Amino acid sequence: MTHLRSTPRLLAAALLAAAGLLTAGCSAHPSAPGTATAPGAAPSATLPPLPRPAIHEIPVADSTADKSMPVEAYLFSSEQRHQVDTARGTLTAQCMRRFGLAYTPEAPPAASSRGQATHRYDVAAPANGYRPAEPPAPRPAPPQLSPEVVGVLAGSLPGGAKPSTSYHGTPIPPGGCLGEADARLTAQGGSMLDSQLAVGINFDNYRRSMTDDRLTAVFRAWSDCMRAEGHGYPTPDDAMKDPRWKTGTGPASPEEVAVATADARCRQRTNVIGTWFTVESAYEAEAIAGNLAELTGVRQGIAAVVRNAATVNSGGGDR
Incomplete structure (x- = not known):
């Protein structure tokens, strides 16, 4: 059996793009305090209008750790993504062995118990500023592979070169061993990636909520509270996206900790968390109701992929 050996860096970069864990698909979700990336631009440049959703009651909430956003039912959870990534690595390694190649997939990150709501609205650990309570473990450098091996793994070569069709006389499956793994996991339907419709609902209604008068009124109260604490935002x-906090991966500065601590206090005093969760959830519910047929299919597809992943992870995926 051939073991994968070091070769040019360009091929390592190509491998990282081709074989990167599907957890990257989750990065399309809006982030919030306690995560490394602040909310970015939504997939759609212009938001289509939605009626202002009716809200009968806004509860007081200090945390959303026990809550879920409506759209989360139509996105892979962290635990599901971990299962699917693990199975994908197992199937890819099995396929590579058929070609006499020993391939060790990168271990997927541990599943997180924190949902979308917690990432959006809570200051997870003010003592750490706006940085994660538990910084992610550094990812190892990707293996450096020969062009032939990259062809088996991904079914094509860097730079869009002609796809490989065989390796030492053995036909390469479409998309390489990664493509074969994905095809097996989606054999009963579904996709390896989050639905663009669900991702759009996730992003767009975060942005919509930020302009809702019920939330902007609370933001004004929060801003007054922060000003009284000596911080103007x-x-x-x-506050979370202050460029002064983006200076590196080390511990938060005393000033960042002070702002995050005041932020957490002011969110509690002005009910930012309860209001924001309620308002954005109402917008998401409106969007989901308008796309329920398609989203029902998305949910069924996720369930099918996760079932197949569970079979592989329990030892039922050997070939």
């Missing part, structure tokens, strides 16, 4: 998003 219009919204919690502005």
Whole structure:
């Protein structure tokens, strides 16, 4: 059996793009305090209008650790993604062995118990500023593979070169061993990636909520509270995205900790968390109701992929 050996860096970069864990698909989700990336631009440049959703009651909430956003039912959870990534690595390694190649997939990150709501609205650990309570473990450098091996793994070569069709006389499956793994996991339907419709609902209604008058009124109260604490920010998003906090991966500065601590206090005093969760959830529910047929199929597809992954992870995926 051939073991994968070091070769040019360009091929390592190509491998990283081709074989990167599907957890990257989750990065399309809006982030919030306690995560490394602040909310970015939504997939759609212009938001289609939605009626202002009716809200009968806004509960007081200090945390959303026990809550889920409506759209989460139509996105892979962290635990599901971990299962699917693990199975994908197992199937890919099995396929590579058929070609006499020993391939060790990168271990997927551990599943997180924190949902979308916690990432959006809570200051996870003020003592760490706006940095994760538990910084992610560093990812190892990708293996450096020969062009032939990359062809078996991904079914094509860097730079869009002609796809490989065989390796030492053995036909390469479409998309290489990664493509074969994906095809097996989606054999009963579904996709390896989050639905663009669900991702759009996730992003777009975060943005919609930020302009809702019920939330902007609370933001004004929060801003007044922060000003009284000695910090001038219009919204919690502005505090979190202060460029002074983006200076590196080390511990938070005393100033960042002070702002995050005041932010957490002011969110509690002005009910930012309860209001924001309620308002955004109402917008998401409106969007889901308008796309329920398609989203029902998305949910069924996720269930099918996760079932296949569970079979592989329990030892039922050997070939």
